Amino acid sequence: MTLTIEVNDLEDQRDREDQRERFVQEAWPLLDQLYRAAWRYTRNHADAEDLVQETMLKAYRSFGQFASGTNIRAWLFRIMVTTWINRHRRTERRPTEVLTEHLADLEFNPAVRQSSITSASAELVALEALGDGDVKGALADLPEGQRMAVFYVDVEGFRYAEVAELLDIPLGTVMSRLHRGRGALRRALVEQSTKRSSAPECART
Template identity: 50%
Template sequence: MTTATVESDVDMAARFARDVDPLLDALSRRARRLAVNDADAEDLLQDTLLHAYRGFRSFERGSNLKAWLFRIQYHRWISTHRHRQRRPAEVAVERVGDRELAGEVARLSSGRPSPEDEVLESLSDNDVRAALANLPEGTRMVMYYAGVAGYTYAETAALLDVPIGTVMSRVSRGRQRLRVALAHLDRTGSALAEPAGRSA
């Protein structure tokens, strides 16, 4: 009967360092693309390496280590984003005036949906699907992930491998096109229509 040799913790740590070291630059570059700033990118890189080290015994030797590390990094980034989304927004008190504070409190306490949500509730799913299907593919995909599936702009950018600015501009154009395509179906009044003569 043969027994498999169990790798010691010291040997595993040495193998992890040896195998991962050549990939650190690629992991660091990708962390900077995913994160908002350098500090968040460094945190993401450290978090990725920590989780990779914890699971390194289960990594199958001979398979693609870079892809495995990138997958861990992406999942850690998504997890961090979702955690931050659940936290209340933090704003410096000096930057919030009485008017903004009162407006936000009134909006939150009323529990009423936004005008955009009211209009979407009045439309059938088929109408919305048809309008989405007529959007250009790039805009349609962004609108699906950011508008339907509930991903943040940053998550959508990562999923589609495009800059976050591209996601934001496509969402803006997509909303405008949907507004035009669905305006004739608006049963709530004029919430879909752009206000005429609006001044900046």
Template identity: 35%
Template sequence: MTALEFNYTLKEMSGSLKPFALKLTRDMEDANDLIQETMLKAFKNREKFAPGTNIKAWLYTIMKNTFITNYQRMVRRNTFIDTTDNLHYINSSGSSVQNDAYSSFTMEDIEQALNNVDDVYKSPFMMYFRGFKYHEIADKLQIPIGTVKNRIHIARKELKAKLTPYAHSF
């Protein structure tokens, strides 16, 4: 596609972008600015357009990404910082208060899973968890170090299987 054809296609597509821009911005002036910025980016990056592909979809993607970038910039700009001794971020989600109910349920599930692990595996696992070294566990339980490692591995595997709902939480 020649530069002239590309420019003509961009001009033809600008009208079809307006409803999408209005949907994103909910304001006519902001929509016009978004369309203009999208067209400018498309024109500057015309060599990245693959001829034979859907130019409308390409323009929609540019517009959506431009809108997201502008929105994130606006949010960062509107975050106020209190310069008192406490240095609180007023608009930050980090200042929200967490409910301990979730962690309480999680701990109950972990304790229940631990209680269901056979003592042969749980004992070396708990010692390792408390900071004992493999050789210290082996000496204390009077078993070979390889057996200690194997039992800790089995305990971990059992706990992992019993706590699968929390696999992506930690």
């Protein structure tokens, strides 16, 4: 009996180690993409870091249920969207809780020690998703539904059906929000360009 228990314990330990290594290899490289999306939701770097951290912790806890070889990016984004929605629902009931348990399971791994949510976000503060300040500003000013549709399709390259699944909305709603969001972006950028081109004339008068 004792030998059987020890063997089972060893197998469980190996399974946990395998799961941890898979998570680091498959999920961790997507950290920057998750942060970009989190910032689009929160509009605040500290809150975005918290959202990504909570997302990664939830993903790690349930990673044993994830089928290797399937779309892990969509799986992680879906966890983040659900986490964001749940945060809104509980905001009025109690302060936001940042989950920290189980981080030790990952911290000792060299690949994880060399990469962190904070360092990723520090780089992305400078880079940001689209690169152009005017476009980023116009995108940030869109209503959330349109902003996220444009972000997921045009920035992150998700298919319409994937975005519908991520946001739990009909495919037609994704297309409608994307159409309106792109139109609003074009109008905003044309307006900014017009103002910039007319500025020298105003300065001369």
